[in-house]
Every structure is written in structure tokens, then in C-alpha cells.
Amino acid sequence: MTDETDAATAGWFSDLQPGDLEAAADAITEGRAEAPREWPATAVEDGYADSRDDYYDRLHEATMAATRTAVRKRERADDQQLVHAIRAMDDCERTANELAERLAEWAGTVDPDAGTGVEYARRLASGDEDGLEEPAIRSLAERVAGLADEADELREFVERQTPAVAPNLSALADPVLAARLISLAGGLEALAKKPSGTVQVLGAEDALFAHLRGHAPSPKHGIIYTHDAVRGTHPDERGSAARAVAGKLAIAARVDHYSGELKPELEAELAERIETIQARNAEDGDAATDGGTDDE
Amino acid sequence: MSELPTGVERRAFDGTERLATRGEPVYGEPTDGEWRAWNPNRSKLGAMLELGMDTGLAGGETVLYLGAASGTTVSHVADFAGPTYAVEFAARPARDLLEAAESRDRLFPLLKDARKPESYAHVVESDVDVIVQDVATRGQARVALENRQFLADDGRLLLAVKARSEDVTRAPEDVFEDVRAELEEGYEVVETERLERYHTDHLGIVARPL
Ligand SMILES: C[S@@+](CC[C@H](N)C(=O)[O-])C[C@H]1O[C@@H](n2cnc3c(N)ncnc32)[C@H](O)[C@@H]1O
Numbered sequence: 001m002t003d004e005t006d007a008a009t010a011g012w013f014s015d016l017q018p019g020d021l022e023a024a025a026d027a028i029t030e031g032r033a034e035a036p037r038e039w040p041a042t043a044v045e046d047g048y049a050d051s052r053d054d055y056y057d058r059l060h061e062a063t064m065a066a067t068r069t070a071v072r073k074r075e076r077a078d079d080q081q082l083v084h085a086i087r088a089m090d091d092c093e094r095t096a097n098e099l100a101e102r103l104a105e106w107a108g109t110v111d112p113d114a115g116t117g118v119e120y121a122r123r124l125a126s127g128d129e130d131g132l133e134e135p136a137i138r139s140l141a142e143r144v145a146g147l148a149d150e151a152d153e154l155r156e157f158v159e160r161q162t163p164a165v166a167p168n169l170s171a172l173a174d175p176v177l178a179a180r181l182i183s184l185a186g187g188l189e190a191l192a193k194k195p196s197g198t199v200q201v202l203g204a205e206d207a208l209f210a211h212l213r214g215h216a217p218s219p220k221h222g223i224i225y226t227h228d229a230v231r232g233t234h235p236d237e238r239g240s241a242a243r244a245v246a247g248k249l250a251i252a253a254r255v256d257h258y259s260g261e262l263k264p265e266l267e268a269e270l271a272e273r274i275e276t277i278q279a280r281n282a283e284d285g286d287a288a289t290d291g292g293t294d295d296e
Numbered sequence: 297m298s299e300l301p302t303g304v305e306r307r308a309f310d311g312t313e314r315l316a317t318r319g320e321p322v323y324g325e326p327t328d329g330e331w332r333a334w335n336p337n338r339s340k341l342g343a344m345l346e347l348g349m350d351t352g353l354a355g356g357e358t359v360l361y362l363g364a365a366s367g368t369t370v371s372h373v374a375d376f377a378g379p380t381y382a383v384e385f386a387a388r389p390a391r392d393l394l395e396a397a398e399s400r401d402r403l404f405p406l407l408k409d410a411r412k413p414e415s416y417a418h419v420v421e422s423d424v425d426v427i428v429q430d431v432a433t434r435g436q437a438r439v440a441l442e443n444r445q446f447l448a449d450d451g452r453l454l455l456a457v458k459a460r461s462e463d464v465t466r467a468p469e470d471v472f473e474d475v476r477a478e479l480e481e482g483y484e485v486v487e488t489e490r491l492e493r494y495h496t497d498h499l500g501i502v503a504r505p506l
Contacts, residue, residue: 012418028406033418036446040421056379056402063404063419068394070407074387164388260388 011039013048018058021065028066075260078165079188082158086179089154096121096147103140110134118148167262168252172245172270173227180223181249192257199253200224200246224249229274234281244273300345302355303376309333315345317375320399322392323368332372336494339369340430340456343494349502350487352452353377357425360446362410362439363432365389367396373428374403381420385409410439413446423448430456437478440503444482447505453483459497468497475499482506 049055107114124141185191203223364382459468
């Protein structure tokens with residue numbers, strides 16, 4: 001290369017081989033210039049394009065590729081933010097609860113009326129609890145309250161961000177459950193690629209390990225069972241409800257990942273399906289099959 | 297009432313006269329053959345045309361569009377204008393913008409921040425005929441001033457100002473007054489009109505660079 005192009009006066013196409021689309025897209029995304037210039041004319045002069053029309057064809061191709069890549073990258077980054085936030089939220093909650101137990105045990109040795117739980121820690125920390133002077137205990141209570149506050153703030157963050165990353169999932173499940181599913185799958189794209197049967201048992205692995213470690217019952221259900229539509233259904237029909245919810249959530253994740261457009265009909269369809277399932281049990285004694293056929 | 301640009305027509309859709317351009321549909325708008333209705337309730341530029349503002353648009357011009365979102369308006373612009381640069385900084389709407397640009401080979405989508413013109417000055421050409429701006433963010437006058445460098449001396453700025461984006465607590469008239477005053481650092485305001493009939497608390501501005 002003899003004459004290096006001056007960065008301040010270079011267009012996106014300077015130093016590019018025509019036809020190298022990837023490099024062109026990078027140049028669109030990464031490049032900068034102090035001021036605009038007559039780029040179409042310059043590109044033709046430089047031999048990057050044969051004509052203005054040819055230049056615009058290349059520009060279209062390059063901006064499409066650049067924007068497509070940049071959009072994907074940004075969205076991927078956003079779903080990873082959620083994954084970290086929800087995990088941090090769970091860690092804060094769990095740690096606050098564990099420390100609150102420790103605190104209650106300790107406080108109980110100096111104050112027979114000591115309470116329990118995070119709420120007790122909050123009261124202690126804010127000084128609303130008299131009869132407990134030990135500064136070390138009060139200080140621990142402050143940590144517990146702080147962690148609990150942090151968990152609340154993280155929950156608010158998740159509630160705010162999830163609808164932007166996954167509008168349909170957030171509409172069908174609540175944003176926190178939506179973020180949990182994304183986190184369990186490892187990201188929105190990974191979730192979008194899971195069949196609904198897998199979505200239905202996501203989270204059951206954790207319960208399975210807890211079970212194996214001996215402090216939880218054998219898991220039958222993924223976290224989908226915390227969905228209102230499943231919890232609100234009679235136990236006999238919960239399996240059907242969970243299948244219906246998992247099916248729609250799997251579709252919602254795909255729409256969120258591939259188009260990102262809000263499709264209100266998904267929510268309506270799920271509501272209708274759940275209503276049918278719940279009606280089965282209401283008509284007590286009806287031949288309620290588990291197969292999922294809607295009997296009219 | 298000023299004339300419509302070439303490529304924009306009033307046509308009947310289900311018995312109602314509406315603005316229309318020729319191109320692939322983008323947002324579920326009604327179509328009639330190659331023509332697609334341009335909904336002024338979803339487009340500030342559409343509203344400005346419906347209200348007969350003197351946009352100076354003739355058709356075929358080079359356009360820099362700031363705040364393209366999912367491409368509702370900029371797709372109509374690309375249907376009747378020439379090369380159209382569409383700047384949008386949010387990833388989600390930009391995804392839909394890509395789809396609108398798929399069938400429009402002179403529509404160039406750019407995922408960029410309109411407050412940082414240096415990040416796209418290596419792509420957007422100088423002396424564009426028109427800047428359309430609809431960014432609905434704080435500092436709308438500032439954005440117009442910073443992008444003034446792209447505009448030809450005889451070019452036009454077609455600006456939609458959203459009062460609530462500047463300050464939700466102040467009266468829209470006061471906000472518009474401030475935006476206009478700031479804008480006059482770099483532009484001569486030719487015409488203003490409230491877009492109320494189609495967009496609450498929005499002001500349409502046509503301006504020329506000083
Ligand atoms: C009211 S919407 C635009 C609608 C669009 N003009 C239409 O009629 O189809 C405003 C858009 O401006 C975008 N925006 C806000 N600030 C921006 C900035 N600094 N740079 C680029 N785009 C911005 C927002 O992301 C949003 O999509």
C-alpha cells in the first residue's frame with residue numbers, strides 16, 4: 001500500500017476490496033469521519049464502484065449486512081444482561097434468607113422475643129426493635145436488609161428490561177418468569193431453539209439435584225409450574241395446563257428471537273386454551289382425557 | 297395547499313381518499329395493487345403532508361431520515377424519494393426496519409445515534425436535499441443542529457417535535473417555543489403547524505439551513 005488513506009477524510013469504502021461484504025459491514029459499523037463528503041462520486045473516482053448506481057447497490061448491501069449484525073449483537077448482549085441480573089437477584093435473595101436465619105439464631109440468644117426472617121432483619125436494621133443493643137448483631141441485620149434491598153432492585157431491573165428483550169414471553173409469563181426461562185436456557189436464542197417439551201421441564205434439573213442431595217421431593221415440574229395458569233388449575237389437569245403453557249411460551253420465545261414483534265393473539269390463544277382445560281374439571285365426572293383435545 | 301411530491305398520490309381505499317405510495321407493504325396498511333395507504337396517524341411526515349404543509353418535497357430527492365424506528369414512515373419516503381439514509385439507534389425497531397429495506401434498494405438502514413453524526417459521516421453523503429427528523433428524545437433541536445452539516449444549502453429540514461420528550465411537566469407551547477429558539481441558531485423556520493389532529497402535542501416544522 002503506497003498511499004494510505006487519511007482516516008479523517010476516508011469514506012467507509014476506502015481501503016476495501018469490492019466484494020468483501022464482511023469488511024464492508026465492519027467499516028460501516030466501526031468507521032467514522034469528521035464530516036460528510038460526496039461519497040458516491042469519491043467511490044467512483046477511487047474505482048470502488050463503476051457508477052453511482054453501482055455504488056448505491058454496494059452501499060445497500062453493506063448497510064443491510066452491518067445493521068443486521070449490529071442488531072443481533074446488541075440483542076444478544078441485552079438477553080445476557082437479563083441472565084446475569086436474574087442470577088444475581090436469586091443469589092441476593094438466597095443469601096439474605098440464609099443470613100437472616102443465622103441472625104435470628106444469634107439474636108434469640110440475647111433477646112427471647114427476637115423474630116425471624118428478612119423482615120425481622122429489616123426492623124432490626126432500621127432501629128425499630130428495642131431490647132437489642134449488641135452492635136455486632138445490628139450490623140449483621142443491616143447487611144441482610146441491604147441484600148434484600150438489592151434483590152428488590154434487581155427484580156425491578158428485570159421487570160423493566162425483560163419486556164424490551166422478550167415482549168411476547170413477558171406478556172405470556174410475567175417478566176421475572178420469562179427472564180428465568182431465558183436464564184435457564186442460557187439466552188434467548190437458546191430458548192428459542194428448545195422444543196416445548198424441554199421448555200416444560202426447564203428448572204427441573206435444579207430441583208433434581210436438590211432432590212439427590214436429599215433436601216427436596218422428587219421433581220416432576222419445571223419452573224413453568226409457577227405460572228398462574230398452571231397453579232390456578234386443578235391438580236388433575238395441571239399436566240395439560242403445563243403442556244399448553246410450555247407450547248405457547250416456546251412459540252413466544254421464537255417470535256421474540258426471530259422477529260421481536262409483539263403478537264397479542266398469543267396471549268388470547270393461551271387464555272382460551274387454559275379456560276377449556278379448567279372447564280373440564282369444573283364439569284366434574286366428565287370424561288376428561290389428558291390428551292389435550294378440546295371437547296366442545 | 298401545496299402539491300404532493302411525485303410518487304405520492306391521493307387514492308381511494310374502501311371509499312376513503314388517502315395518501316399512498318407505491319411499494320411493498322410494511323405495517324399492515326391497506327393496499328390497492330402496487331399502492332399502499334400512508335397512515336397519517338402513524339406518521340408525522342404523513343400528517344404534515346395531509347395538513348398541506350409546504351414540505352418542498354418533489355420526489356426523487358436524497359434524504360437523511362433520523363429516528364427511522366421500524367420503518368413506517370421512512371418506507372413511504374423511500375418509495376417516492378431517491379437515496380434514503382435511515383438512522384435509528386434502538387436495536388429492536390431496527391430489525392423491522394431491515395425488513396422494510398429488504399425490498400427497497402435505495403433505503404440504507406444505519407444502527408447509529410443521531411447525536412453522534414461523526415459515527416455515520418463516513419457513510420451518509422454531503423448535501424442531502426432533505427433531513428426528516430422524528431427522534432422523540434430530549435434535545436430534538438440539538439440533534440437537528442448537529443446534523444445540519446449533511447444538508448445542502450438549499451435543502452430542507454422537516455422536523456416533528458414531540459413536547460413530552462423534552463419535558464412532560466411543561467406546557468407544549470412553551471416547549472415548542474424553546475425548541476424553535478434553539479433551532480434558529482442554525483436554521484430559518486419557514487413554517488410550523490400543530491399536528492394535533494393526528495399526533496397529540498407534536499409540532500411540525502419546516503426549516504431551511506442558515
Ligand atoms: C417516534 S419514533 C419514530 C417513528 C418513525 N419516524 C415513523 O414515523 O415511522 C422515535 C424513534 O427515534 C429513535 N431515537 C431516539 N433517539 C434517537 C437518537 N439519538 N438517535 C437515533 N434514533 C433515536 C427511537 O428509538 C424511536 O425509534
